[in-house]
Amino acid sequence: MKNIWLDIELSDYENHMALPSVAQSQYLSQYFFKLLESFHPKTVAILGCSGGNGLERINSEEVEKIICVDINPNFLKEAKHRYNKRFKDIEYVCQDITSENFKISNVDLMYAGLIFEYVDIELAINIAARFINSKGVLGAVLQQPNEKIPEVTPSRYKSLEKLSKVFGFVPSAKFIELCNIHGLKLISQIETQLESSKKFTELIFQKF
Numbered sequence: 501m502k503n504i505w506l507d508i509e510l511s512d513y514e515n516h517m518a519l520p521s522v523a524q525s526q527y528l529s530q531y532f533f534k535l536l537e538s539f540h541p542k543t544v545a546i547l548g549c550s551g552g553n554g555l556e557r558i559n560s561e562e563v564e565k566i567i568c569v570d571i572n573p574n575f576l577k578e579a580k581h582r583y584n585k586r587f588k589d590i591e592y593v594c595q596d597i598t599s600e601n602f603k604i605s606n607v608d609l610m611y612a613g614l615i616f617e618y619v620d621i622e623l624a625i626n627i628a629a630r631f632i633n634s635k636g637v638l639g640a641v642l643q644q645p646n647e648k649i650p651e652v653t654p655s656r657y658k659s660l661e662k663l664s665k666v667f668g669f670v671p672s673a674k675f676i677e678l679c680n681i682h683g684l685k686l687i688s689q690i691e692t693q694l695e696s697s698k699k700f701t702e703l704i705f706q707k708f
C-alpha cells in the first residue's frame with residue numbers, strides 16, 4: 501500500500517508545522533539542538549527529516565557526517581537543495597525505516613522526532629537500533645494524547661488531515677520496552693506541553 505506521506509506537499513507540511521497555533525517545527529528543531537549539545541556526536545542520522553528541519557542547528561565543525569532519512573523523495577530533494585553546500589559529508593537516504601532493506605552506516609546520535617506515530621514501531625525500533633554505535637544515543641519525541649485537541653491540529657492545510665488515518669499514539673511504556681529488547685537503555689524521559697496544549701514525551705536511550 502502506498503505510504504500517505506508520499507501524497508503530502510512539503511510546503512503544506514512545513515507551513516502547518518510552523519503556524520503559531522502548532523509551533524512544532526521550532527520545538528523539534530530546538531530539541532534536536534539540545535541533543536547535539538548534550539552528546540556532541542561525530543555522526544548523526546535524522547529519521548523522518550522532512551525538508552531538513554533541525555539541520556540548521558548542526559555545527560559543521562563538530563559533526564563529521566549527517567544522514568537524512570525520509571520516505572518522501574521530494575522532501576529529501578528540498579533538504580538537499582537547502583543544506584548540501586553547508587556540510588562536507590551529508591547523505592540523503594530515501595527509504596522506509598520499517599523495511600528489512602533499510603541500511604545506513606552506524607551513527608553516534610539517531611534523532612527521530614514524530615515519526616514513530618506513523619510506522620510499525622516493533623519493526624522500526626528493531627531496524628533503527630542496528631545502526632546506532634555502541635554507547636551511541638537514540639533521541640525520540642513521541643506525541644501524547646490530549647483529549648481536548650485532535651492529534652493533527654486543524655488548519656488551512658487540509659491535505660494534512662489525511663495523516664490522521666495513519667497516525668497512532670505510541671505509548672511511552674511500550675516504546676521503552678521495545679527499545680530495551682533491542683539493546684537501548686532509557687537514560688532520560690521528559691514530558692513537555694506546548695502552548696498549543698499538545699503534549700510530547702522526549703526519550704533518550706543509550707545503546708549498550
Ligand SMILES: C[S@@+](CC[C@H](N)C(=O)[O-])C[C@H]1O[C@@H](n2cnc3c(N)ncnc32)[C@H](O)[C@@H]1O
Nearest residue numbers: 505528548550553570571572596597613614615
Ligand atoms: C511528522 S514528520 C517528522 C517531523 C520532522 N522530524 C520535523 O522536524 O519536522 C514525519 C516524517 O517522517 C517521514 N516518514 C513517515 N513514514 C516513514 C517511513 N516509514 N520511513 C521513512 N520516513 C517516513 C515523513 O515523510 C515525514 O517527513
